[in-house]
Amino acid sequence: MPVEQRLCSYSAVLMGSxxxxxxxxxxxxxxxxxxxxxxxxxxxxxxNRAGSQVMSINEAAGKHPVAVSAPVFALIERAREVSVLPGxxxxxxxxxxxxxxxxxxxxxxxxxxHELQALLALTDPARVELDAQQRTVFLPLAGMEIxxxxxxxxxxxDVVKTxxxxxxxxxxxxxxxxNLQTLDAPAGEASWAIGLQKPFGEPGALVGTIAVxxxxxxxxxxxxxxxxxxxxxYHHILNPQTGYPxxxxxxxxxxxxxxxxxxxxxxxxxxxxxVEKGLAFxxxxxxxxxxxxxxxxxxVLATQQPFRLLDETYYVTDSIA
Numbered sequence: 001m002p003v004e005q006r007l008c009s010y011s012a013v014l015m016g017s018x019x020x021x022x023x024x025x026x027x028x029x030x031x032x033x034x035x036x037x038x039x040x041x042x043x044x045x046x047x048n049r050a051g052s053q054v055m056s057i058n059e060a061a062g063k064h065p066v067a068v069s070a071p072v073f074a075l076i077e078r079a080r081e082v083s084v085l086p087g088x089x090x091x092x093x094x095x096x097x098x099x100x101x102x103x104x105x106x107x108x109x110x111x112x113x114h115e116l117q118a119l120l121a122l123t124d125p126a127r128v129e130l131d132a133q134q135r136t137v138f139l140p141l142a143g144m145e146i147x148x149x150x151x152x153x154x155x156x157x158d159v160v161k162t163x164x165x166x167x168x169x170x171x172x173x174x175x176x177x178x179n180l181q182t183l184d185a186p187a188g189e190a191s192w193a194i195g196l197q198k199p200f201g202e203p204g205a206l207v208g209t210i211a212v213x214x215x216x217x218x219x220x221x222x223x224x225x226x227x228x229x230x231x232x233x234y235h236h237i238l239n240p241q242t243g244y245p246x247x248x249x250x251x252x253x254x255x256x257x258x259x260x261x262x263x264x265x266x267x268x269x270x271x272x273x274x275v276e277k278g279l280a281f282x283x284x285x286x287x288x289x290x291x292x293x294x295x296x297x298x299x300v301l302a303t304q305q306p307f308r309l310l311d312e313t314y315y316v317t318d319s320i321a
Contacts, residue, residue, distance in 0.1 A: 017177025062142030089272025095145025104225030218263030221252025
């Protein structure tokens with residue numbers, strides 16, 4: 001999500017994504033501290049690094065509970081809570097399916113149906129056992145794996161926001177490759193102008209921009225990681241009920257919220273619901289706003305933040321046609 005204003009910019013590749021930090025004033029020391037903080041947090045939650053607490057949980061599946069730190073336990077507890085909601089498309093126990101598809105990680109084939117069915121039996125989030133007193137996590141079946149990839153970036157973005165404010169930095173933004181957390185807008189500006197990527201467009205092509213300040217924006221779309229086979233596109237947003245990519249009218253969802261962690265959760269929930277059910281769902285969560293982009297070139301606004309359309313092949317509405 002590109003940003004129009006030009007400030008002091010620092011970048012690094014972390015969590016498998018380019019990370020960009022923008023500050024009102026040059027501060028290489030602060031930028032370095034932010035990147036070190038992100039790396040430390042990543043080491044707690046990744047499933048791809050030896051020694052991470054999440055990897056230790058997965059390696060102990062079917063064997064024994066694993067004690068974890070307070071932040072890791074709290075995030076797993078939140079992920080489980082959302083995963084067991086009736087009909088939820090958020091599932092932190094979906095690790096075996098993600099690992100088998102490998103979409104975005106050189107995966108370019110459709111797994112046999114019988115393999116997906118076998119893996120579905122290992123993805124029931126209600127089976128994950130949490131002991132708050134001992135702060136342990138136990139996966140009772142060998143082969144079970146939790147995956148916090150759908151929630152960790154949001155948590156880390158919120159940690160960075162708090163860290164920046166503690167260091168006296170109140171103007172800036174951090175982009176964690178899809179999770180963007182803003183602080184105050186630059187001097188003389190009322191807000192940040194954040195660009196929303198055009199699905200399957202050229203790099204830098206935007207559907208429009210949204211004006212925000214001290215808000216998180218999280219976008220999830222089918223155009224981020226996918227492969228095509230025999231004329232069909234397979235994207236990385238999996239349906240935990242079927243094991244296959246979710247198939248509805250959406251190309252992407254952007255959630256605007258105070259917390260980037262909430263943004264991570266609601267992008268997945270809303271994508272799974274689709275536009276009509278998603279709009280109804282949001283009625284119970286006034287603190288969450290969203291923008292839906294559909295295959296029919298609609299930009300459905302469920303937000304009070306000013307939006308500017310830049311691509312005339314799309315049209316703006318506040319309801320599904």
